[in-house]
Amino acid sequence: MSDRDDEEREFDLRWADDAEHKEPSARARMLAARWKDNPPAPAPFRADPDHRASAGRSSWVSTVVVLGCVVAVILLLGYVNFRPY
Incomplete structure (x- = not known):
C-alpha cells in the first residue's frame, strides 16, 4: 500500500463534525439512564452564605x-x- 491510500482512509474530522446525528458520550448515556428513574435534586449555583468557611x-x-x-x-x-x- 502506498502513503496515498493511507491518507484516503484516514478519518476525516470535518466529515465527522458535519454529521447529522451525533451520538452522546458513554458518560452522558449513563447519566441519562440513571436520571430517568431517579432525577437529581436541584442544586443552587452558589452555596448558601451560612455554609461559608x-x-x-x-x-x-x-x-x-x-x-x-x-x-x-x-x-x-x-x-x-x-x-x-
Missing part, C-alpha cells in the same frame, strides 16, 4: 487585610529604594 468575617475585613498588605509592600519597596548606602 469564614462565616464570622465580613467581606470588608478581607478587603482591609489585602489593601493593608499592598500598602506594606509599597512602603517596604520605597524604603529599600530610598535608604542611603
